[in-house]
Amino acid sequence: MAPRANWKGFLKVAELVCPVALYTAASTSERITFHTINRATGHRVNRIFIDGDSGKPVEKEDQVKGYEVGPGDYVVLEPEEVAAAVPESDKTLSVDAFIRNDDVDDLYFDKPYYLAPSDRHAEEAFALIRDGMKAKKVAALAQTVLFRRVRxxxxxxxxxxxxxxxxxxxxxxxxxxxxxxxxxxMKIKGEMLELAEHIIETKKGKFDPSEFHDRYEAALADLVKAKLEGRKIEPRKEPKREKVVDLMAALRESASLAKKTASGSTKARAERTAAPRRKAG
Incomplete structure (x- = not known):
């Protein structure tokens, strides 16, 4: 089943226009979520907005947006006034410029999406834009109205x-x-810097997202399962407190451990390579 598009519109590069769809690339919808329950009745608790002064409930039609300009002093905005501030959308993702792939600092990254052609007639134009960007090793900067804001x-x-x-x-x-x-x-020099460089060198690797696990999510799933099965929940043990050690001594010990680990990995690889292959049949 194809995912549901978050947005549909047109990708525009100069006079080249391509119908596209935007899909969420990262989502938290699979995380375990909880509701607030009344312990006494077991019923779900609902949120009610109340007046901060009188404590009385405020009906939805009486709730408006307010911007605080001073303690207890607000500029009130009616729903139609807020709606008027939302920019008009022409559903066009218009490319302003092509830049180098590493021109944008990662600090500016917000949320990732996938962009794909939205119909079969768009596939050739889409492939042309994609392959042209690949060939020139560039990224595109574009703007559109997305979720009520210009993004x-x-x-x-x-x-x-x-x-x-x-x-x-x-x-x-x-x-x-x-x-x-x-x-x-502070500038670090000498043996201390050399040891740090050695540790970094021996622990070089590659990013594999499958190797990283959300331990909190897994613990929550185990907790829910244990409660369903009526098992006793054991309290978590306090972690051992690490001793405060001399920085130089810690670096030397870390370098020694890293060297042993790297040596063991190299030896294991060598043994696998040297092991005779079993003949088929």
Missing amino acids: TLLIRPHGDGLAATTLNFDYEVRSAKDAFDEVPD
């Missing part, structure tokens, strides 16, 4: 299709200076 998307070739990542606006990305302001200007 900028970074579009890149991805397999047989395109990946489109919404980008954060500049005002949404916080300055690194604020986070790193108190980090001292």
Whole structure:
């Protein structure tokens, strides 16, 4: 069953127009979710909006948006006034520029989507755009109205299709200076730096998403299963507190362990290569 498109429109490059569909590439819908339950009755609890002063419930038709300009002072916006601020959409994902693939800092990446042709008549134009971008090793910057807001998307070739990542606006990305302001200007040299470089070298690898597991999600699934089966839930043991050790000693120990691990892996590979193959039959 084909996934449901989040958005349909047109990808426009100069005078070349291609009907496309946008699909969610990453979703949290498979995560375990909980409802709030009344412990006494076992019934689900519903959320009710109440007046902050009187404590009385406020009906939906009496709820409006408000922007706080001072303590307890709000500019009230009616639903039709908010709706008027939503930009008009022509359903066109218009490419403004082609840039190098690494021109955009990852900090600006928001949410990934897949972009695919929305009908068979679009396949040739879509393939032309995709293969042209592959040949020139570029990404595209495009804008459209997406989910009631004008969004900028970074579009890149991805397999047989395109990946489109919404980008954060500049005002949404916080300055690194604020986070790193108190980090001292320190230069590491000598044996300490050499040991760190050695550890990094021996632990080089490749990213394989299948090797990373959501342990919290798995623990929740086990917890729900245990409750269903009436098993006793054992309290979690407190983790052992690590001893504070000298940084240089820790680096030397880490380098020694990394060397042993790398040596063991090399030996295992050599033994597998040297092992005689069993003859068929």
